[in-house]
Amino acid sequence: MRIKVAGFLSVIYFLLLFFTLPHYGINWDTINHLPRGQAYLHYFLTGERRYESLPTWKPYWQKTEGLGVDTDQVGDEISGRSYxxxxxxxxxxxxxxxxxxxxxxxxxxxxxxxxxxxGELRLVNDIDAYRVYGVVLAASLVGLVYYWIAGVYGGLSGLVAALSLATYPLFWSESHFNTEKDVPETVYWTFMIYCVWRGVTQKNIRWTLLSGVFFGLALGTKFNVLFVGLVIVPWLTSYWLGKYWGRRKEFWKENRRILWVSLGAILLGGVIFVGSWPYLWFNFPEGVMRVFGFYRTIGMTTSIDPRFVGKWVINTYPIQWILYTTYIPVLVLAGLGVVRILREGLKEKTKLMVLMGLMLFVPVARVSVPGVTIYGGIRQIMEYVPALSIMAGLGAGFLTEKLKKRLSKPVVGLAMVIIFVPHVRHLVRIHPNENVYFNSLIGGLAGAKESDLPAWGNSFGAAYRQGVGYINENAEEGARVVYAFELIPNVPRIWYRQDLTIHNSRRSGYLRKGEYAITLTYQGTSNRSYYDMYLEGFLTPVYETSVDGVSILKVWRNDEAHLKRSVEEELVSMVQEKTDFGVRLELNEPRSLSRLELKYSEKNCNPVLGIYVQISLDGKSWARLPGSLPEDWLIPEIGEQPMGGGFIEPFVGQEVKYIDLVMSPVDACLSQVLSSKLYVFKESEK
Incomplete structure (x- = not known):
């Protein structure tokens, strides 16, 4: 019966995930993963180092509303070659x-x-077909969690654990699109630990070898699994000490074979890791060290946001994020689960509760210690999610035992299931933006924004698909589309109509040439660039996606019709002087700036290597504007600045009296100003 229930839960979860796939965009680093996967797979299947045997890929528009191959081309004109x-x-x-x-x-x-x-069956469109991999894995994990916990602690604990996992906002959402890294790693991590537990406690060689397979799959996905030893070794120690204390010979006799097989399982995992990565075939062991260097670069830091520095310099950001993004009843049940572990864990025969506690503790602790960093929420340690869900299942069983004298077990069980109803209703209401969910402890997403919690509102690409749908439906033929700041590959080109021009060189800023601008809006985006500040300050969005009253995606039309303030300008006088860092401009009084235009001499001077602009009201407190010239093109329609004896610096209405042009070298040509114009917005129209 248990296997049937687990299978049923997996199938239902698979169907729910599968049929909601078209609601989600792609992970915004997909371009780093899927082309590589295709290149390696093509080599494995054909031996070709290039795509010589494939037909030329031809552009088309894949409509974003459905799962099927629904394009603007006749069916047989779409080859099986992937984008x-x-x-x-x-x-x-x-x-x-x-x-x-x-x-x-x-x-x-x-x-x-x-x-x-x-490619072969044409059952699912090109983009969503990739993500079915993650859907299958996520559904399998829900089934495993029920099967594992129900088998040891009863059906109610298993069901609550499975429901906690299935409805965990981060897990549900990212199972649709974060399918090359964090979701697979979470699944393989959990399956590996389950197999180790079965193999050791039952002295079963097959389960032990199977753990090696999952170790290899996890290692071939992310290096997070290398921390699994911090889970398994302490658990093994507590399990074997409890069972074999004072019986060393007996221990060796009964476990010798499993220990040798475990070494074989580790080697098997290593073979899968190296065997699946052709780069390492030609760069071993140097390539492995290069990968370790990558993880060291992204995972280590010398500074922590002081708001999250706790006792002993512990980084409290991961813990706070978990507290604020977990459904509160699940938090309460998980807390009871922790109490149960502390009371009963060491008394258990197999020490499974100890194992579960370590599964939760280790992923969180490893990114909380001094010198280690995590960013963008905690999706990078998603392995904690099934463990936390299992804690909730243990807590549900614990609570049932405490209440059994007052309430019947069926009543308590029904209540445990019913508490998920409000949560599911809320997830339906914010669908498909569940990965920006925050609970009422912080006041929802609005509270997270008010608290300026790092990465609030970041959907990591999932929300793009909604904005793309609006543009496809509403943009006129031949319209131009840009991203406010992001890269073009963040959305597959085939999701846009073919007649649209998609290129960031069409950002026109104050020139207002009518381009559509799309962006994800989250912590830090409103002032990360001139174009972001211009869009937010001057234009009314034509489309928004919001959660808890907070926008997480916006689309603007950069034209006169969508201005939300007057842009009437006037020229003002100013005093300029050379300084030891470049040029300073001083107005007679603070004004709301529009743009600065300079003409300069290019004779007998050095080319500029770098410029940034800083502004001030009083000449004491300075604010640096985003961007560093000439590398950053603030308005691509104008081009690189400075150039050909001219320089244009746009502003977005900042109240300013002093402007510094800080340049390298300080005697660059731009410092030889011949003439200048400073446009400000008229006082009466501020």
Whole structure:
């Protein structure tokens, strides 16, 4: 019966995830994963280092509303070649540049699903076919959690654990699109620990070897699994000490074979890791060290936001994020689960509660210690989610035992299930933006924004698809589309109508040439660039996606019709002087700036290497404007600045009296100002 219930839960969860796939965009680093997966898979299948045997890929528009292959072309004109089988990124290219990122195994397995479901069967469109891989894994994990916990602690504990996992906002949302890294790693991590537990407690060679397979799958996805030893070794110690204390010979006799097989399982995992990554075939062991260097770079830090520095310099950000993004009844039940572990854990025969506690503690603790960093929420340690869900299941069982004298077990069980109803209703209301969920402890997403919690509102690409749908439906033929700041590959080109021009060089800023601008809006985006500040300050969005009253995606039309304030300008006089850092401009009084235009001499001077602009009201407190010239093109329609004896610096209405042009070298040509114009917004129209 238990296996049937687990299977039923997995199937239901799979169907729910599968049929909601078209509601989610892609992970915004997908471009780093899927082309690599396709290149390696193509090599495995054909031996080709380039896509010589494939037909030329032809552009088309894949409509975003459904799962099927629904395009603007006749069906037989769409080849089975994927959008991500890029001629510019072949196998031989990855042999040269790979190694500065995560391993590719889940990229390859995603490509397998694409080749079957899209390339061969045409059942699912090109993009969503990749994500079915993650959907299958996530559904399997829900089934495993029920099967595991129900088998030891009863059906109610198993059901609550499975429901806690299935409805965990981060897990539900990212199972649709974060399918090359964090979701697969979470699944393989949990399956591996389950197999180790079965193998050791039952002295079963097959389960032990199977743990090696999952170790290899996890290692081939992300290096997070290397911390699994901090879970398994303490658990093994407590389990074996409890069972074999004072019986060393008996221990060796009964476990010798499992210990040797465990070493074999570790080697098996290593073989899977190296065997699935052709880059390492030609760069071993140097390539492995390069990957370790990548993880050291992204995972280590010398500074922590002082708001999250706790006792002993512990980083409290991960713990706070968990507290604020977990459904409160699940938090309460998980707390009871922790109490149960402290009371009963060491008394258990197999010490499973100890294992569960370590599964939760280790992922969180490893990013909380001094010198280690985590960013963008805690999706990078998603392994904690099934463990926290299991804690809730243990807490549900604990509470049931305490209440059994007052209430019947069925009543308590029904109540445990009913408490998820309000949560599910809320998730339906914010769908498909569940990964920006915050609970009432912080006041929802609005409270997280007010508290300026790092990464509030960041959907990591999931919300783009909603904005793309609006543009496809409403933009006139031949319209131009840009991203406010992000990169073009954040959305597959085939999701846009073919007649649209998608290129960031069309950002026109104050020129207002009518482009559509789309962006994710979250902590820090409103002032990260001139164009962001211009869009937010001057234009009314034509489309918004909001959660708890907070926008997480906006689309603007950069034209006169959508201005939300007057932009009438006038020229003002100013005093300029050379300084030891470049040029300073001083107005007679603070004014709301529009733009600065300079003409300068290019004779007998050095070319400028770098410029930034800082502004001040009083000449004492300065604010640096985003961007560093000439690398950053503030308005691509104007081009690189400075250039050809001219310089334009746009502003967004800041109240300013002093402007500093800080340049390197200080005697650059730009310091030889011939003439200047400063445009400000008229006083009466502020």
């Amino acid at each position: 991500y089988q890029l001629d510019s990124n072949p196998f031989e290219w990855y042999l040269e540049i790979d190694g500065d990122g995560h391993p590719p195994l889940s990229d390859i397995l995603s490509a397998v699903f694409n080749r079957v479901l899209f």
